Amino acid sequence: MISTLLSRLHHGPDGAPTHRLAYGADYNPEQWPREVWEEDVRLMREAGVNIVSLGIFSWARLQPGPDTWDFAWLDEVMDLLHAHGVGVDLATATASPPPWLTTAHPEILPVTDRGETLWPGARQHWRPTSPVFREHALRLVRELAARYAGHPALVAWHVNNELGCHNVYDYSDDAARAFRDWLRSRYGTTDALNHAWGTAFWSQRYSDWEQVLPPRLAASHPNPTQQLDFKRFSSDALKDHLLAERGILRELTPGVPVTTNFMVMPGTKGMNYADWAGEVDFVANDHYVVPGPRDRDELSFSANLTSGIAGGRPWFLMEHSTSAVNWQPVNRAKRPGELARDSLTHVAHGADAVCFFQWRQSVAGAEKYHSAMVPHAGPDSDVFRAVTALGDTLKALAPVAGSEREPAEVGILFDWESWWASEQDSHPTSLLDYHREALDWYSALLSLGIRADVVPTGAGLSRHRVLIAPVLHMVPAALAKDLTRYAEQGGHLVTTYFSGVVDENDHVWLGGHPGALRELLGIRVEEFGPLPAGQSVELDGAGAGTLWTDQIEVTGERTEVLARYRTGTHAGRPAVTRRSTDGGSASYVSTRLGADGLAALLPRLLEPAGVSSELPAAVRGSVEATVRRGPGGRFLFLVNRTDETVTVPGVAGEVLLGDGSGDGDEVVLAPRAVAVLRTPGD
Structure with missing residues (x-):
């Protein structure tokens, strides 16, 4: 279904489809005065942006009160983006409940295993199993879907945002009730549950479902299978919320693909994305590099795993960073060439879209020091020049769009x-x-x-x-x-x-x-x-x-x-x-x-x-080779993993991208550069 999304992208108001890779960012115009919006779309055209994720954290703006709605600003932004050839991956805006909702219904707030309430003030302060939250969230989704079903800028739906990033494990009474229902469905009887959990140990045998709780803070190690099942349940509870929102979107906009952004990266293990992948129309992922001696390996590994989750089919890089992030102990800016190399490594592993968080760097809030496509310094900056250069590169790689990763041995x-x-x-x-x-x-x-x-x-x-x-x-x-x-x-x-x-x-x-x-x-x-x-x-x-x-x-x-x-x-x-x-x-x-x-x-x-390297011995370890294959040919990506110039002999093909020079059967890669060569497919 990512092909459906790409076919919906267009250059202008005529809506003519084009074969291309998607390029863009999260766009948060509600953070800025109206006069900035015109500059935004002008710069988007300059950078080659053709898609943005819109409205991710705008619930409080869209619904200022329980029975009050304000879509006028979003109507204007949608129209403005469409007029400038930018498609919209429209978020359902349910990721961060507004203050009026948590004030009226504090029972939607998550609870830790220690019984502590997680209060508003950040984001994702909601219980995945709260029926009250579900009711209000789905009401918002229905309003959005009904209003924008026919809008020409709409190319995809973005359910919630980074589901489970901060609220994967909730130990509230709502969660306890839902956990018991999940266990009944899995085991059928308390006898089967007792067998699975080995409750003969430590006198834990259950005689009634109401006795079963999440693995809250205990005097010693909680039952291991109880812990494991709670992890399974928690992943399923978030998936169930995804399905609830998706159901309304498919009902009201059946031709618009639906996704949510996974987080395939170290430390994000609470969501079983392999299990979720079949529930979205195309896989999307957020990835952020954690600097270290093996950060190049980890980026490649995560992109590769995302492709595996997607079954080798093209997927969507929904978020990564142009430069520094804001949440690490030390937030290092990317060096020259790293913005492009990071992005193109994801493309090498199957991404048909390259997007960043975010379009314009915030002046306030917790992420004001998180880099963006337009940094605090404005368009007259190295970051924006690198962003624009990457836009040109992705245009040159348009033939790659729609191809799949060639399986390895x-x-x-x-x-x-x-x-x-x-x-x-x-x-x-x-x-x-x-x-x-x-x-x-x-x-x-x-x-x-x-x-x-x-x-x-x-x-x-x-x-x-x-x-x-x-x-x-x-x-x-x-x-x-x-x-x-x-x-x-x-x-x-x-x-x-x-x-x-x-x-x-x-x-x-x-x-x-x-x-x-x-x-x-x-x-x-x-x-x-x-x-x-x-x-x-x-x-x-x-x-x-x-x-x-x-x-x-x-x-x-x-x-x-x-x-x-x-x-x-x-x-x-x-x-x-x-x-x-x-x-x-x-x-x-x-x-x-x-x-x-x-x-x-x-x-x-x-x-x-009988497995051996396809690369010449001299460049093994210095260069990563990845292959995509599709109707447009076989595409060999060569990624220079080093800070030195590397010459790769014994390769041939049409050079779609060479951050160095191609001469006969060799390619010269500048430091931190990527080359792409095309040969006819089978």
Whole structure:
């Protein structure tokens, strides 16, 4: 459906569609006097902006009182944008309730696990399960949809904003009632609930549904499966709100695509976006770089995962930053070239739209130091010149629009429920970081110049010759069968410590670890060996491991030992194993090797699959290669990950973008630059 959105974008009042990438930002004209609006649309045309997200935080302006509406200003803005060829992704404005609503109905405010009320004064101060909030929010959505259903500027609907960013977990009485309803639907009877939650432990058996509560602050560790189910429920509660708003929008504007902005980035794990993706007409994502030694890897990883969530189809980058943000301990401005490189890395991984928060930098409020397309310094600034240059670049890349990511031979499995379950309390270690382990593998592959797809658990397994499943902690029986079938039919599975340990109820698979995957891997682990912070063990031929070790016993006749521990409690025992199957294999890595250690080990793990880099050896690690393919051809993106000039030999094709020079079969990439080459598609 992103193709539907793109086809609705136009150059002018005639509404003529064009093949293009979308480009724009959140636009908040209600923050500015009327005379600024004319300058805004003039500068938008100069920058090449063709879409804006409008009205995201405007509920108090649109509805000043319970029975008072003010659409005149929004009518004018919609008309003005349309007249200047800018399409509107119109928000439902339900993200931040107005003061009159929270004053009249404080029962819509979220409650923490400690029983503390989260008061107004910021944003997202609403309970996802509040029937009072739902009633008022849907009334607003209906008013908006009815009024703008036929407006020519409307190209998409933007439900709420960053659902769950600040209110994913609510422990109120509304949440308790909704949680019980969700549990009844999942389990049917209290007996089934008691079995799933293992309530024989600590005398927790429930005899009536009304006894069940969210995992509020307790004297000790709350029931683990109760915690896990509350995470599932909380993601579903937000999804249910998305569906409620979407239902009205589809009823009144059936031809307009509907989305909401995900937040696929580290630390945002409460929403199971793989589960949500089928409920939107196109996937949209917000992403912000957290500066650090692996920030390039993380940006690529998140963009790649967003593509995986979207099933490889084009998606919409709804928000990222032109320069500094305002919410990190130290907010660093982007260096020259980083604005374009960040944006084009998302495009390389399937984004058909590049948008920022926000169009014009605020003069007041909590985000006044957050960068924008038009900064405080105005259009006579390096930021706006970079913004305008990117607009020209995206016009040149118009042939890329509508193409999909070409599948890679290697896939990294990313599983939200394993993320949730593996990091809960009362575990062998509190130092485990699921996202970091997955990123380690991705970073190692990037350093080797090997393309990989990051895909959710529900994606088809057979498309990848190698499937890496880091810390796949939760493995239901059905998934175990799928993974076994994958390896037995010629696929090459690689998994790690703390994988295959529990089923969907967070119950341990008995008989030894890694439980559900024990026979497939041909090993048995009697006891975990987590390592204290700062402690490491050496492996022969595979560097040093941290965080975790396992006491591995080889049980399969076809299982070979690829590396052993040289030091530590398990010195001499296997550390990395591989069991051969008919045409495939299943490997196990029992410690955290980090990106560098994995880069040293990966060639041995990939060798049976015949996977190697498509890049020349001289540029591996310096350049990231990504491929999109569509009716317009095959598009090779080359991203310079370094601050030095890099020459990439052995590449050919029409140079759509070269931030350097193309000469015969080589491309020269300036520091932090991106090149795009097109060859005919299959």
